[in-house]
Amino acid sequence: MELDIRKKKILAAIVRDFIETAEPVGSRTISRKYDLKVSPATIRNEMADLEEMGLLEQPYTSAGRIPSNLGYRYYVDYLMEKVALNNEVKSIIHGNIHSKIRELEELIQETTKTLSQITNYTSLVLAPQMSMGMIQMVQLLLIEPGKALVVIITDTGQIENRILDIPEGFTKADLDLISSVLNVRLKKSNIHKWDKCILSDIYSQLVKQQKVLSTVIDLLTSIYWEEGEDKVYLGGALNILNQPEFKDITKVKRLFQLLEKEDVIRNVLQDAEEDGVTVRIGDENKYEGIQECSVITATYKLDGKVLGTIGVLGPTRMQYPHAVAIVEFLTQTLTATLKKKIEDI
Amino acid sequence: MELDIRKKKILAAIVRDFIETAEPVGSRTISRKYDLKVSPATIRNEMADLEEMGLLEQPYTSAGRIPSNLGYRYYVDYLMEKVALNNEVKSIIHGNIHSKIRELEELIQETTKTLSQITNYTSLVLAPQMSMGMIQMVQLLLIEPGKALVVIITDTGQIENRILDIPEGFTKADLDLISSVLNVRLKKSNIHKWDKCILSDIYSQLVKQQKVLSTVIDLLTSIYWEEGEDKVYLGGALNILNQPEFKDITKVKRLFQLLEKEDVIRNVLQDAEEDGVTVRIGDENKYEGIQECSVITATYKLDGKVLGTIGVLGPTRMQYPHAVAIVEFLTQTLTATLKKKIEDI
DNA sequence: GTTAGCACTCTCATTCAACGAGTGCTAATT
DNA sequence: AATTAGCACTCGTTGAATGAGAGTGCTAAC
Numbered sequence: 001m002e003l004d005i006r007k008k009k010i011l012a013a014i015v016r017d018f019i020e021t022a023e024p025v026g027s028r029t030i031s032r033k034y035d036l037k038v039s040p041a042t043i044r045n046e047m048a049d050l051e052e053m054g055l056l057e058q059p060y061t062s063a064g065r066i067p068s069n070l071g072y073r074y075y076v077d078y079l080m081e082k083v084a085l086n087n088e089v090k091s092i093i094h095g096n097i098h099s100k101i102r103e104l105e106e107l108i109q110e111t112t113k114t115l116s117q118i119t120n121y122t123s124l125v126l127a128p129q130m131s132m133g134m135i136q137m138v139q140l141l142l143i144e145p146g147k148a149l150v151v152i153i154t155d156t157g158q159i160e161n162r163i164l165d166i167p168e169g170f171t172k173a174d175l176d177l178i179s180s181v182l183n184v185r186l187k188k189s190n191i192h193k194w195d196k197c198i199l200s201d202i203y204s205q206l207v208k209q210q211k212v213l214s215t216v217i218d219l220l221t222s223i224y225w226e227e228g229e230d231k232v233y234l235g236g237a238l239n240i241l242n243q244p245e246f247k248d249i250t251k252v253k254r255l256f257q258l259l260e261k262e263d264v265i266r267n268v269l270q271d272a273e274e275d276g277v278t279v280r281i282g283d284e285n286k287y288e289g290i291q292e293c294s295v296i297t298a299t300y301k302l303d304g305k306v307l308g309t310i311g312v313l314g315p316t317r318m319q320y321p322h323a324v325a326i327v328e329f330l331t332q333t334l335t336a337t338l339k340k341k342i343e344d345i
Numbered sequence: 346m347e348l349d350i351r352k353k354k355i356l357a358a359i360v361r362d363f364i365e366t367a368e369p370v371g372s373r374t375i376s377r378k379y380d381l382k383v384s385p386a387t388i389r390n391e392m393a394d395l396e397e398m399g400l401l402e403q404p405y406t407s408a409g410r411i412p413s414n415l416g417y418r419y420y421v422d423y424l425m426e427k428v429a430l431n432n433e434v435k436s437i438i439h440g441n442i443h444s445k446i447r448e449l450e451e452l453i454q455e456t457t458k459t460l461s462q463i464t465n466y467t468s469l470v471l472a473p474q475m476s477m478g479m480i481q482m483v484q485l486l487l488i489e490p491g492k493a494l495v496v497i498i499t500d501t502g503q504i505e506n507r508i509l510d511i512p513e514g515f516t517k518a519d520l521d522l523i524s525s526v527l528n529v530r531l532k533k534s535n536i537h538k539w540d541k542c543i544l545s546d547i548y549s550q551l552v553k554q555q556k557v558l559s560t561v562i563d564l565l566t567s568i569y570w571e572e573g574e575d576k577v578y579l580g581g582a583l584n585i586l587n588q589p590e591f592k593d594i595t596k597v598k599r600l601f602q603l604l605e606k607e608d609v610i611r612n613v614l615q616d617a618e619e620d621g622v623t624v625r626i627g628d629e630n631k632y633e634g635i636q637e638c639s640v641i642t643a644t645y646k647l648d649g650k651v652l653g654t655i656g657v658l659g660p661t662r663m664q665y666p667h668a669v670a671i672v673e674f675l676t677q678t679l680t681a682t683l684k685k686k687i688e689d690i
Numbered sequence: 691g692t693t694a695g696c697a698c699t700c701t702c703a704t705t706c707a708a709c710g711a712g713t714g715c716t717a718a719t720t
Numbered sequence: 721a722a723t724t725a726g727c728a729c730t731c732g733t734t735g736a737a738t739g740a741g742a743g744t745g746c747t748a749a750c
Contacts, residue, residue, distance in 0.1 A: 136488070137486075137488055137494075139486050139494075141482075141484050141486075141496065143481070143482055143498060149482075149484075149496065149498065149504070151486065151494065151496055151506070153488060153494065159494070159506040159508075161496070161504040161506065163504075238598060238601055238602060238605070241594055241597065241598045241601075246594070247594055249586055249591070249592055249594060249597070252586065252594070252597070253583060253586045256583055256586075257583060260583070
């Protein structure tokens, strides 16, 4: 859909004004507030065109216009200008999200809180349950024949446990041997930096226990990378109540009933594109209850691999430029912080 | 405050009617719906008296009456009759809360959910973080001189870890010895049933390690009894939105902002009396945001010791008899279920 | 192509009256 | 002395009428 320059300007003005005021925008307002150097009458004609194209809507005859979902989409795709975050916001983000936070869990909680606070929308975050520390100790224990318990202590003091199937014949001595070799080789090492060298070294020392060993190594890695499903974080749900479109309690209820379900949030977030910021406007969302809302998402990464997603949820009448900028900046900060943490260790 | 029989009847009728309809109750309604065999005029006189005593209020001149907080209090203390729960409700409770649920955590979650479901109010539950299982394995590991890790596996598959200070001189061999003795003696035993006999037996076998041993035993016990602060559970928060008194979004917001804070819920619940059902009506509650609400609480126990508290929160215009009955029955069921579980093990 | 002018539409807030539910008081009744 | 019928009065609610205001769409002029 190609629009001439003036139509673009008018559409942008209407979207901006409506986002700001939540009131239908009239031709007069536009020609007064945004200096388009044309009379209201001209703007009216253009608005009629834009409505015909499906970019604008009229709540009722002879009210002002409001953007349709398509209108928002056009605005987000072609009209919206990138805003620069002011330094205050940046410093809040940097103050809250920094590499001194030791565990991923905490980092994510902080992110969730920060995101909802600075956007004034509801924040959604998806994160793997992953530990960031390095190994301080590994110990394999025989629980019963064929079953071993692997205990890992990280330098952050976290203790992780896993139960492992082992060959029936394995004795306590075998496990102790594996434990001691692993301890010597892996102690104080960052699991994200293990390389072929270290690993083959270990394998050569434990030829006999090779099979169990590889399972244990997999296990150690898996503890750091993922344990079960990604966890969902929700912040600032009450911010929704500040939006005039949610002064009706039944809408609030419908939305909250959705947000109560972790699956829903998970699905919403997994809808994000791998790169860049994704904006889902109104009925572009799959769930009925959030089709009066927009969701802005982006992923954060570690070693080029997508770790999780952050997002904000607000009314379709959302401060897109601002929210997009924040989501973008926050994922970048998060990605950078994670990278720094891994390197620091 | 002593009331004559007729006044009591009238007060009870007004409270009941208002709880049901949420509309101010008039003299006519009472004489029609509740057969008091007196005319509206008489009832009017009585109502004027009751208002003077502070038990009733008039929203505005010549509207009907509604109960004041004091009126509810009188109703709850003297007028309300115990209702018997119908079998359907009982069987739902018994279906959800039973001794086959292995872990306390799960039992409590189920309780929270059930409570909000059958009352249609918001449920609040306070529970210790305590494990119900018996020990399958105990192992002490040397992390570094002076520090040991205690790993406990319960029969429910839960794994618990604690770090323990030990004398510097303690060797791996010492710890292994303690581990093996504990394992032999405590395996498959229910920690809630340990008696002097078993313990002194263990102590006699480990004279040398006595000091560490007693720490370990304390530790084992403490894992089962408490680890840090009691945990707060919240269920059916959205039920609040069904109440006509919360059709105003600002009230909803104020309340939700309170319920977001675990401390608040903890305080509200810790306000419960140790025995029986406690009802806090309106401004009897300490927090301003819930002074338009009532909270009904009761404690559940294990071995005569209070373990935690359950409660429901609703508008002051609450189905007191029903809610009290449910809270009472649910704590009894919970207490009985816990007892049964301990015995069964 | 743009704009001024104007009639028209629709919402919103206000006013007003009628209504109804309910009270409080008085006087009559039991 | 307690109860009740009767009645005037109060106050919120409802619905209709009204006018103001915002904004449109169309036409004709620029």
